Amino acid sequence: MTAPVLLREFEDFAANGGGSGPSWLLPLRRAAIDRFAALGFPTPKNEDWHFTSVAPIAEGTFRALPGGPARSVRLGAADVEPFTFARPDWIRLVFVNGRYDAALSSGAARPTGVTVTDLARAWREQPEVLERHVGKVADYQRTAFTALNTAFMHDGALIQLAPDVALETPIHLVFVSTPEAAGSASHVRTLIVAGHHARATVIESYVSLGGATGYFTNAVTEAVLGDGATLAHLKLQTESERAFHVGTLQAHQGRDSHLVSFAYAAGGELARTNVYTLLAGEGSGATLHGLYLLDGEQHVDQQTRIEHASPNTFSREVYKGILDGSSHGVFNGQVFVRPEAQKTDGKQENNNLLLSAQARIDTKPQLEIFADDVKCTHGATVGRLDEMALFYMKSRGIGAERARKLLTYAFAAGVIEAVGVPEVRAELEALTLRRFAGAGAAAGS
Amino acid sequence: MLDIRNLQARVGGGADILKGITLHVNAGEVHAVMGPNGSGKSTLAQVLAGNPAYEVTGGSATLDGNDLLAMQPEERAHAGLFMAFQYPVEIPGVSNAYFLRSAYNEIRKAHGQDEVDPLEFLDIMEKNLALVDMEPSMLNRSVNAGFSGGEKKRNEILQMAVLRPRLAILDETDSGLDIDALRIVAEGVNKLRRPDNATIVVTHYQRLLNHIVPDFVHVLSAGRIVKSGGKELALELEEKGYDWIETPAEAVA
Incomplete structure (x- = not known):
């Protein structure tokens, strides 16, 4: 090609x-x-x-x-x-x-x-x-x-x-x-x-x-x-x-x-x-959620670009990634605030969970702000499973493998819960659980 | 039931924090382990529960004759050990109900029993929620996430009530509790006392022991039990503080 x-x-x-x-x-x-x-x-x-x-x-x-x-x-x-x-x-x-x-x-x-x-x-x-x-x-x-x-x-x-x-x-x-x-x-x-x-x-x-x-x-x-x-x-x-x-x-x-x-x-x-x-x-807004689950040799890249071009616009963004195997994930979140976009209210978050030593994530929040009266925040995290949480679950009798899967699922649950179509939310829960845990782990079920 | 002999342990390759603990707990007994900050009382609880951050450097600990120290934390739970955490861990995204049912079923599985389904489990939960004065709605909340200090401690006692351990260790469960929460937690623990189980209450203060009356009190200082006695020892500590307890010479560092 x-x-x-x-x-x-x-x-x-x-x-x-x-x-x-x-x-x-x-x-x-x-x-x-x-x-x-x-x-x-x-x-x-x-x-x-x-x-x-x-x-x-x-x-x-x-x-x-x-x-x-x-x-x-x-x-x-x-x-x-x-x-x-x-x-x-x-x-x-x-x-x-x-x-x-x-x-x-x-x-x-x-x-x-x-x-x-x-x-x-x-x-x-x-x-x-x-x-x-x-x-x-x-x-x-x-x-x-x-x-x-x-x-x-x-x-x-x-x-x-x-x-x-x-x-x-x-x-x-x-x-x-x-x-x-x-x-x-x-x-x-x-x-x-x-x-x-x-x-x-x-x-x-x-x-x-x-x-x-x-x-x-x-x-x-x-x-x-x-x-x-x-x-x-x-x-x-x-x-x-x-x-x-x-x-x-x-x-x-x-x-x-x-x-x-x-x-x-x-x-x-x-x-x-x-x-x-x-x-x-003016007054328009975007709510962007994303979830990427990678394994093996996959290379999966997500780029978002929000251009605030009018006053009083807002953006809310949460992308989460779970990476296993030798996978490579990329997140680039661009937020541009034009000079005329005063009172822009923007929040961006990207959280990544690495399940293996070989998995790799490149996360790049990118804020370019040309207006002076705006509220914009961003944060990116890359972490591994919380050892204390694993110990807590194990101390209650939950086996190591299951505890790991449950915590992994829980990491993704926040963005899955944001999906407004119940059928899609249930499917995403099932897809994530199939990959990482037993059924029915979601809070509320 | 619990037999600890000359137990020594450290954290992160440092010096030993436990320098030879020997303690015997029989079924039906309540033991209080007291001591000033840094005496090693929480370390003892963590080591018995199998916290991987701690390393056992000597001695032994058995529960009903089984070598606790050779077991994974989950195996210790299956064997009947339960530690109520001083700082219960928040697990956003996992519901309390699911978490507890998983734990309950894993322990049943380990004993060759059938798992219970969510509806059966709800029955079990309803009986126990009242014990710690908790609303059923908290079952749908994520484990400890956004709970107040008192709610977290009550949640620990709820777990204990559901899992019915043979040996419960309460690690500074009273810390940060107001008097009402303290009373609820203590009443919960008292109601769970049976002739065939035992409780170790690890605490800095005597006030919890007004509500959970111990059979024995042990005072830890610099990694050793320096004094043991009956419940009156706790009152003496309350009155005089820890200063009058003899500190082992090498611990002054």
């Missing part, structure tokens, strides 16, 4: 289908691929990629788009059932190897004022809203992977909420990769537009089936929050330990809007999660 190969593949793509869609789309793609050609794949000299080498992706032999076998895979409902939180009633779009699968997706009726459509259809039926926002929020000028996605984006979702619409049940996007995806990349693109005072929850699940390996997911989600809108966005990345993943959520927030993001990363050989938001409107 070296840059010259990608440029050639783009020409093929542009000539064969990539040029379809509204008239503005191909020029946007061209602008993005040109930008990618100029940027190239990031190197560790790039401040945003200081602790992560993308060489396995850049030097990999991924085709820019899923080829024949990956596209002809047919899955049954039973294959994706494990990823549905036992809620077949949710509005759900399922993508297999980056391609929308109508048969697996739920045809649940959309409430009035709610649009949930696959992108291919949206290009045809709702080009105006796409033209207004696609490529305007997700910054392909600065970020090579976003440029790549913008050049090759082919499928994904459009989610649109009319003003004042409050949707109680989540909208679920499931991105499944199968063994046939090996050697290919998928550039899925999602646009979420929440009208003023609208409220919704969007869940994105990235999963592997049948031990899928050697594929690259490069997902971009753009979110536009109107004045007073609330968007809860949950990203659950549990791909195989031989998958490559870069996923970006980039939001633009209107006045008094609230973005509540939760990012869970447990999969991938090399995985990167970006959560970026621009607090453009």
